[in-house]
Amino acid sequence: MRLRSLLFVPGDRPERFAKAATSGADAIILDLEDSVVAAQKRAARDAIAAFLATPADGVARWVRVNPLDSDFVADDLAVAARADGVVLPKSVSGASVTELVKRIGAECPPILPVASETPAAVFGLGDYAGVRDRLGGLTWGAEDLPAAIGATTSREADGSYTPPYEVVRALTLFGAHAAGVAAIETVYPDFRDLDGQAAYAARGARDGFTGMMAIHPAQVAAINAAFTPSDAAIAAARRVVDAFAANPGAGALQLDGRMIDAPHLKQAMALLARAS
Numbered sequence: 079m080r081l082r083s084l085l086f087v088p089g090d091r092p093e094r095f096a097k098a099a100t101s102g103a104d105a106i107i108l109d110l111e112d113s114v115v116a117a118q119k120r121a122a123r124d125a126i127a128a129f130l131a132t133p134a135d136g137v138a139r140w141v142r143v144n145p146l147d148s149d150f151v152a153d154d155l156a157v158a159a160r161a162d163g164v165v166l167p168k169s170v171s172g173a174s175v176t177e178l179v180k181r182i183g184a185e186c187p188p189i190l191p192v193a194s195e196t197p198a199a200v201f202g203l204g205d206y207a208g209v210r211d212r213l214g215g216l217t218w219g220a221e222d223l224p225a226a227i228g229a230t231t232s233r234e235a236d237g238s239y240t241p242p243y244e245v246v247r248a249l250t251l252f253g254a255h256a257a258g259v260a261a262i263e264t265v266y267p268d269f270r271d272l273d274g275q276a277a278y279a280a281r282g283a284r285d286g287f288t289g290m291m292a293i294h295p296a297q298v299a300a301i302n303a304a305f306t307p308s309d310a311a312i313a314a315a316r317r318v319v320d321a322f323a324a325n326p327g328a329g330a331l332q333l334d335g336r337m338i339d340a341p342h343l344k345q346a347m348a349l350l351a352r353a354s
Contacts, residue, residue, distance in 0.1 A: 079138055079162070079188070080104050081215055081260050081289040082305035083298050086142075088113035089122030095129045101295035102302060105138035110154050111145075111167050119150050123157050130160045138162040140190065140214075146177055155182050163188045163214045168195050168222070171202030172209040179212055188214030190262065193253065194246045195222035203246075203253035215260030217291065218250035221267075237274060251286055263287040269294035279304035288352065307353045315346035315353075 085103040087094050089110045098106045108126045110119060130139060142165035143154035158164045159182050166178055169191030179186045189212055193199055200223075206216055220232040220243050232243040239247060247264075254261035263282035266275040275297055279290050283304045290301045307315070321333050322343050330339040 079214065081138075081262065083289060083292055083301040084140065084190075084262065085292045085295065085298055086113070086265070089126050089141075090114045090118040092125035092129065095125075098295060099135065099137045099139075101298045103137065103292065103295075103298045104289070104302075105140050105163070107140045107142050107165055107291070108161070109142045110150070110157075111142050116150075119144075119153070123153060127157050127160070130157070134162075140165055142167060146174060146181075152181075158182070159186065161187055163190060165190045165192065167192045167219075168199070169193045169202075170196065170199045171205040172207075173202075173205075175206070175209040175212050179209075186212065188212065190214045190217055192217055192219050194218035194250055196226055197223070199223075200246055200249065203249040204256060206253055206257040206259070210257045210259055213257060213259045215262045215289070216250060216254035216257060217262035218246060218264050220247075220264055237268075237278075255286065260289055261287045263290040265291045265293050266297065267293065269297055272296060272300060276300040276304065305352075307349050311349060312353050315349045318342055318346035319350065 081104050083103040084105045084107055085098050085101055086107045086109055087098040089108050095108070108129065110122055110126070114122045126141060139161050140163040141158040141161040143158050144150040145168035164178065164187055166174060166189055169175065175189050175191060178189060191206070193203055193206070193216055206213060220239065223246065224232045232239055234240055251261050266278045268274060279301050282290055289305050292298055292301055317333060318338055321331050321338065322328065325331055330337055
């Protein structure tokens with residue numbers, strides 16, 4: 079399942095579901111959590127269930143449920159079990175994933191934990207390898223954690239993250255790769271700032287994230303562009319792979335005036351895998 083772009087849609091806005099599905103996003107996240115007030119949770123579940131019963135047309139349909147300790151999650155899970163994936167907020171560690179699977183059952187869809195929203199969760203970011211077979215990726219958020227610890231913001235005036243949240247972002251990135259699953263960058267909240275969002279997505283791809291979440295259809299194109307290897311990058315990666323294939327006993331080679339070795343080969347093969 080390719081996950082370059084994942085677009086959030088409020089679960090109580092069914093008139094937006096079809097538009098989101100045709101936005102170009104690889105997946106849509108039908109939200110039952112933060113974007114839906116308590117009084118609208120039941121209506122949102124009904125709307126999502128009805129939408130999941132219609133043809134998917136190639137777009138993956140995920141459902142973000144409420145946290146495991148909430149009063150709403152039990153009813154959410156009956157709907158989420160029919161989706162292509164489940165987004166789990168307030169995940170603390172691999173144990174949270176195991177608990178979600180236990181509640182849904184053996185046929186539980188892939189899970190995308192939002193793995194940084196509480197202080198304890200930061201210390202569980204290296205704990206997801208043991209449940210990798212249940213994961214569709216790993217992602218983080220920059221809003222709930224500062225609220226949980228009494229911080230005023232997670233960002234500097236220029237929009238970059240303050241040092242504590244740079245650490246959390248990095249730990250999520252490395253935790254995802256340690257588990258061998260997709261590393262999904264968090265949202266860029268100013269959906270009107272398309273240039274800033276494009277630059278943010280490009281930095282995510284540069285740093286090793288493999289996809290990103292979106293909050294508005296206008297953000298999808300830039301995300302897809304950032305996380306789709308360019309023709310030039312694909313050609314360069316193929317040259318690296320071909321060079322080692324032609325010299326199977328070599329540990330290091332010279333290519334285009336530079337030295338390449340095993341890490342370059344691994345990087346090239348990963349890029350080609352993403353492009354396929």
